[in-house]
Amino acid sequence: MKKTVINNIQHLKINLQPEHSFSARHDVVPYFFSKLHYHPEIELVYIIKGTGKQFIGDSIHYFKSGDMILVGENMPHLWRSDEKYFSKKAASACEAYVIHFTQNCFGKDFFNLPENKILLTLFKKAKQGIRISGNTKSAIMHLMQELLTASSTKRILLLIEIMDLIANSKHTKTICRQNAYLNFSASDSERINAICQYIMRHFNHKLSLKEIAEVAHLSPNAFCRYFKSRIKKSFSNFLIEIRIGHACKLLAESETPVAEICFECGYNSFSNFNKHFKLITKKTPLQYRAFYQKVEG
Template identity: 45%
Template sequence: MNPHLLKVSTAPHQSFNIRHDVVPYFYNRWHFHPEVELLHIQKGTGIQFIGDSIQRFKKDDVILVGANLPHLWRCDDTYFQKNKILRAQSTVVHFREDFWGERFLEIPENKKLKQLLEKAKRGISITRATKQFVIEQLEKMLHVKDTERIVLLLQILTKISQSKQLKQISSAGFTTLVEEKSTERINAVYAYTLAHFKEKISLKKIAEVSNISSNSFCRYFKVHTRKTYSNFLHELRIGHASKLLIENKLSISQICFESGFNNITNFYKTFKRFTGQTPLEYQKLYMTNEAA
């Protein structure tokens, strides 16, 4: 789906930006920017959209988002309720690939670093010991300035570039079609679907939201997302169902209807198609991993 170009603010006396956010919720528009983004989510849960990937995000996720890769983090509905004391919290770094000089990435010693930034254009999830190292260094970076900040960022990126504890997020060959004139249209579709995925959404209705004909909508959506609207909707519903299965407060039947599916058989079939597991298998595996 077409993203919105976001301008990242950097202080005049700094070559890159790091900030610590404590906010009621994460709810950005589907956007991109020329800066690379390194994000540590300290508090918050919800749905993460990066490139053509839709996944759940949670506390202590660490993500590297490459230059011009569209993304969005949307907190769960509970964060949007009035009088809630929940807060989302993150530390985020933004930097341009060439902020340390045009030739820096071309020197032989930085071959792995250059390769990392190229891989980041599909998004990278950082895990295990590497993740913990990044979290610790980001905390230090918040409290230093000048050359020390640059050294810490370089240490973080070097560690990631050498790590095997990484997972690519978007699919191989993902590319973004950036057309600013479509930004409002696709964001309208996006916002409506997030708000109504638990309900039945007809092709006629979502085409009205996008302000194009029903016949044109299906092709338009697939061209800009590399997936059908039906699959996009299923991914949102499966993501929500996965959250409810992990929380283990509702029966499978209740989770089925709470996630927008109209019958149990369809729910089981769709859940297994997207996850490779039945809802019960998914729930049991999660509980086993948590107990380990």
């Protein structure tokens, strides 16, 4: 994949084989590409192995093995692997199936055919990001595996079958708000990525406004205005979402006491942690853990 900087976020050029009209890959990498980026291709990702922070449009969540996401064209996104994957002594790699295709990959009029109206609706919905679960996810995972080794017309039929399954499924959920495209200029690219990467590395420590403003080479007041105008939420709300997302991950994956999780996520006040957690998840930490264990069990 070739990288250039356009409209601030990194624009990734998806390379295609001469005999292919769209890309299907099985990636095994030390960590996923961690810079905020976009591309004109619609992207379907199935995470086989890996955990970390997922940023799509204005939405921040944690990703884990087994997640399947459809990301619409030109939607800013990143999957930042957890810090353990960046260590030179990392014991495991990240792994994913990835499909990239444009709406014109089969010709400019193909998806405008009357029979494909439902797919055009899906592509519009994908601009909010779509999480795929249940039996639909399982069926699509097997089709993605088949697609990796398919050739000729079979590749086209498999891609259409995958999109048709998603379009008709009841096991999908949008991830972010409508019109959640971020507001950047070309000169912002490295600055925005530096800010996001710094927050994701240091959210579990006391992170002051002055400290993060220095990363952006701005005064605290100027940074607040700058961040909100580009990310469409305040720095404080962005940081809260990162911290509560990490708390959700720890509650789901461990039996670590809630008080310990509170401090591990960068909070020094248990009451603030509980207030923010319930504000975002609509549950207390213990209710969230019990709910997650029930769903997984």
